[in-house]
Amino acid sequence: MSEPTPPVSLRRWTLWLPLGVFAGFVILFLIGLLRPAEREVRSALIGKPLPEFALPQAIPERPGLATADFRGGKPRLLNVFASWCVPCAVEAPQLAALKQAGVEIHGVAVRDKREDLERFLARHGNPFARIGADEVSKVQFALGSSGYPESFIVDGRGVIRYQHIGEIRPDQVEMILTKLKEAEQ
Amino acid sequence: MIRFLCALLLGLAIMPVAAQDKLPPAPYAYRQLDDPAKEARAKALMETLRCVQCQGQSIADSDAPIAGDMRNQVRLRIDAGEDPEAIRQWLVDRYGDYVSYAPRVTATTWPLFAAPLLLLAFAFMVLRRRLIRGGGGA
Numbered sequence: 001m002s003e004p005t006p007p008v009s010l011r012r013w014t015l016w017l018p019l020g021v022f023a024g025f026v027i028l029f030l031i032g033l034l035r036p037a038e039r040e041v042r043s044a045l046i047g048k049p050l051p052e053f054a055l056p057q058a059i060p061e062r063p064g065l066a067t068a069d070f071r072g073g074k075p076r077l078l079n080v081f082a083s084w085c086v087p088c089a090v091e092a093p094q095l096a097a098l099k100q101a102g103v104e105i106h107g108v109a110v111r112d113k114r115e116d117l118e119r120f121l122a123r124h125g126n127p128f129a130r131i132g133a134d135e136v137s138k139v140q141f142a143l144g145s146s147g148y149p150e151s152f153i154v155d156g157r158g159v160i161r162y163q164h165i166g167e168i169r170p171d172q173v174e175m176i177l178t179k180l181k182e183a184e185q
Numbered sequence: 186m187i188r189f190l191c192a193l194l195l196g197l198a199i200m201p202v203a204a205q206d207k208l209p210p211a212p213y214a215y216r217q218l219d220d221p222a223k224e225a226r227a228k229a230l231m232e233t234l235r236c237v238q239c240q241g242q243s244i245a246d247s248d249a250p251i252a253g254d255m256r257n258q259v260r261l262r263i264d265a266g267e268d269p270e271a272i273r274q275w276l277v278d279r280y281g282d283y284v285s286y287a288p289r290v291t292a293t294t295w296p297l298f299a300a301p302l303l304l305l306a307f308a309f310m311v312l313r314r315r316l317i318r319g320g321g322g323a
Contacts, residue, residue, distance in 0.1 A: 041237045044281045084206045111206040111250055136211040137254035144279030146237035146251075 043144030043152075043163045050078075050158050051142040055132025058109040059117055065106050065132030070154045075161065075183035077105045077176070078152040079128070080140060082112050083120030085148040091167035092124035098168075099127040101177060107131040108139050110148060151176070155183040206250055213260035214253030220264070227260045230269040233286040234259070234276065243286060 045051070054066035070076055079095065081088040099105055107128035109117055117131075134140055143152065145163075153162040153176075161183040168176055218224040231245040236252040244252040244259070262272050276284045282291070290298055 039240065041240070041280055041283055044277075044279055082206060111208045111254070113207055116207065135208065136257050137251055138258065140251075141255065141258060141276070141279065146280065 040165045041144075041146040042165070043160070045144045045160050046163055048160060050152075050154050050160055051139075053132075053139045053142055055108065055134055055139060058107075058112060058131040058133035059114055059121070062107075062126075062128060062131045065108065065130045067158065069106060069130055071156075071158045073156050074104065075153055075155045075180045077103055077180070078108065078143075078154055079105055080108045080110060080134075080143070080145050080148055080150040080152075082110045082148050083116040084112070087167040088149045089120070089124050091149050092127075094168040094170060094173050095127040096125050097173050098176060101173075103177070103180060104129050108134050108143075110134045110137055110140055153179050153183050208250075210250070210253045211257030213257040215256075216260075218260050218264050223263050224260075226269055227256075227263040230263070230272060231256055231259055234273070235284050235286060237280060237284060 057064040151164040162179045236247040244255045
C-alpha cells in the first residue's frame with residue numbers, strides 16, 4: 001500500500017474514539033434509566049384562554065357550566081371530577097376548605113350519571129357553584145386534561161393560569177390559594 | 186368453603202371494573218362511520234393518536250373509556266368533514282406533541298431527521314475519497 005501512515009498522535013486519538021462514544025451512550029442510558037419517568041400529560045393551554053364550551057346541568061340543584069361563567073372579576077377553580085373516581089372523594093375535604101376560604105369552584109363531571117353524582121355529593125359534600133355534565137369527555141379534551149381529578153385556575157379574564165394534576169392534598173391547599181392570589185394580577 | 190373462596194376471588198377480580206364509570210360508551214366509540222372512506226380516514230388518524238391515560242396504546246387499541254370518547258370525537262369530526270391533520274393539530278395544541286404518534290420536524294426534533302442525512306453524506310464523501318485514491322494508486 002502506498003498510503004502514508006498517519007502521525008502516531010492522531011492514530012492514538014482515533015483509537016479511543018469508539019470507546020468514548022460508547023461511554024457517552026452508557027451515560028445517556030443511565031440518565032434515562034435512573035430519572036423517574038414523567039407519566040403526566042400536562043395541558044398545553046396554560047396561559048391561554050379557556051376554550052369555548054357550554055355544558056348542561058349535571059344535577060337539578062346546580063346550573064350548568066359554560067365558558068362565560070369564568071369571565072369577570074376574580075379567579076375561579078375549575079375542577080374536573082367524577083363520582084366514580086376514588087381520588088376525587090379523597091380530594092373532597094380540600095375542596096370544601098377552599099370553598100370555605102371564599103373560592104368559587106365550578107365542576108365538570110365526566111361520564112357521570114345524575115343519581116351517582118347526587119349520592120357522591122351527598123356523601124362528600126358539594127363545594128361546587130355550578131356543575132356541567134361532560135358525558136363524552138368533550139370539555140376534558142378541549143382543556144387538554146387527561147385524568148381525574150384535575151383542577152384548573154382560571155383568572156378573571158378567562159385565561160387558564162395553572163393546572164393541578166391529581167387530587168389536591170391537604171398540604172397543597174395553601175399552594176392553591178397562593179396560585180389563586182397570583183392569578184388576581 | 187372453596188366456593189366461598191372462589192366467589193371472593195372473583196369479587197376481587199371484578200373490583201377494578203366497579204371503579205370505572207357506569208355510562209354506556211359514547212355513540213361512536215365502538216361504532217364505525219357509515220361511509221367507508223370516512224371510516225378509513227378516521228381509523229388512520231386514530232391509530233396515530235396516543236391514549237392520554239393508557240399511554241402505551243393508541244386510541245384505536247385502547248378500551249379505556251377516555252379512549253372511547255376520543256374515538257367518538259374523532260369519528261364525529263371526520264364525519265362533519267374536518268381534515269384529519271386539523272384534528273391532530275387541535276389535540277397537539279392541547280396535549281403537546283406527545284399525543285401524536287406521527288413524528289414532526291420541529292425545533293427540537295430536526296436533528297433526528299438531519300443526522301441520518303449528514304451521516305450518509307459523510308459516508309459518501311469518505312467512500313469517494315477512498316475509491317478515487319484507490320483507483321489513482323493502482
